[in-house]
Amino acid sequence: MSSLDALLAGFGNALQPVTLMWGFVGCFVGTLVGVLPGIGPALTIALLLPLTYHVPATSMFVMFAGIYYGAAYGGSTTSILIKTPGEASSMMTALEGNKMARRGRAGQALATAAIGSFVAGTIGTLALTFFAPMVVEAALAFGPAEYFSLMVLSVVAVSAVLGNSMLRGLIALGLGALLGLVGIDLQTGQPRFTFGQASLLDGIEVTVAAVGIFAVGEALYLAWQGRESKAGEVMKLSGSLWMSKSDWARSWKAWFRGAFYGFPIGAMPAGGAELPTLLSYYTEKKLSKHPEEFGHGAIEGVAGPEAANNAAAAGVLMPLLTLGIPTSATAAIMLSAFEGYGIQTGPQLFASQSSLVWTLIASLYIGNIILLVLNLPLVGLWVKLLKIPPPWLYAGIIVISTAGVYGAGNSVFNVGLLYVFGLIGYAMRRFDFPAAPLIVGLILAPMAEQSMRQALTISMGEWSTFVTRPLSASLLAIAALLLIGPALWRKVSSR
Amino acid sequence: MTPLRIAFVLAALCGVAAWQVSVIPTSLMQMTVGASLVPAAVVAGLSVLALLYGISAWRGGQADESLQEDQSPLPGANRRLLFLLGGGLAFMGLVVPLGFILPATLCGMGVARAFDAPLNFKSFTLCGLIAAVFWVVFAHVLGVGLGPGLPWLI
8 A cells, every 4th residue: 555545544544533533632732731831742641641541542642643733833822922932942932922922913923833833734744744654664674783773873862962961961861771671671581670669570650750750840840949829921912813915925935944944853863843943043034034123023033933843843753653763752752652552663663553653644634724723713712721820730730640640550659659750850950951861761771772682682692783784883873973073073163 | 959969869879770780680591681781781871970970060060950040949949849749648648548539639739839829728629629620530531540539439
């Protein structure tokens, strides 16, 4: 079956009323978490994971995709109206969008962000549709050695490039790897790092760690600061949601340029969404006929970065679906969701779960339309949500986090672990350790160990297998370059 | 807490982890790579990183948000943290004997107090409502095993 036939079959499944309903719920919840400061898609998916294993996998992944895309959409509302970017990738939107809002053009800022997100999200999904099968074909040549090297590259890239310090990123990765190795070793049956506790034999649940770090950790940090007691100042929704002819003329090229930055960079192991949004912003500033407006509310400064942000969201799904490699915390949680449903990820996913993958991709197209419909007309509702007083907002978040972890197995031990991870998350936030490497390390460390041992078994214990196989050697070389490259560059440029 | 103390905590963690690696039983199975190689490598790597972090912290090169003017905590930071953690402890201690809703209400009240909401009837009512809604949606509608909602249903 060709990709196009498979996609059409995917549309057939995604348009089933029940699947469509889950997609709608996902988009709604995603926009909600995108709008509310302090809650991201990774946390929401992690929270919902243990609560939703009763629902069929296809419906669940369609909902998760909706949450993922919806959060990227919703983040712009918070950025524009209260200048609080939920994630670093919304920083430029907050900068220009809030200035537009202060000049009485909040409506146009929200409109260009929403339409740009729709355009770029659709372009990103199109690219995913056509490039993913090619990547899968190439990846089918991967053996355990290449997989091990690819995972090393991913974790190094996520730790070394993201965050403010490579050292702190690598420490977070090491901690995640250590936690990922807790439990019974699957090959020998030996317990590791269990302290003789039966509750730890099954290892540490990714959801417990993720919810603890993202939800409880964030709440502990904000409570410690004591600066969140009142809801922030929300800008009045001023200006029409209809864009003028000049707004359209200034926005459409920025949307396309943003999309073309966002997708390829988002698909790279450490690409993320921050770099394309920054690149898009500075490109628009350079190309604009009104560079003097930048910093004071230029519409291109909202249109381009928002488009780049959403295209990057589609890009992140590429390595996840084709190689089983998560390049962000949200992708890592989605990977653990696949594992939770007993679905083997990697290139074989397209063959073994073809229906699920293509339904998911089809639902991304539909989700983009749902989000456009949800975002603009309901903007008044989203604005009201920003006025929820923090005590009740965080009480709700912590109660649902605790319920989610407790409901997964009625384990009080896991609830205790949730708060321990909360304290770790608080310390990480306070001392500026990035959280994503810990989560990615927690998930990838046992997988990388498995691949390494398989590769060594095949090579009869020859460690050189990782450097004599050209692809594996290239991946390890890139990982090494990422580790030492920035330090070398600094040294060279200081001379 | 300071970055230097974090370095000591990391070093202690590495010590405990090294001890745990040393007690991993040797497998009787013939394996190319045993169960302890990767854990040992991770612990060794983390120890080196912790040492580098410690040196950097000692030289004042590591970040602490509490030192930034717009991020530093307002008075009562420890009290607020204890209220939030106390809410979690109340849930853990009471969920088995009392069912889900009352412990979750107390947990919510602890969190709300940590964000400066007073411990009063309004807080009890709102948090009780939040807990009850979650219990109905997840346990009743979605069939998640949250246990009985109230003590008399146990």
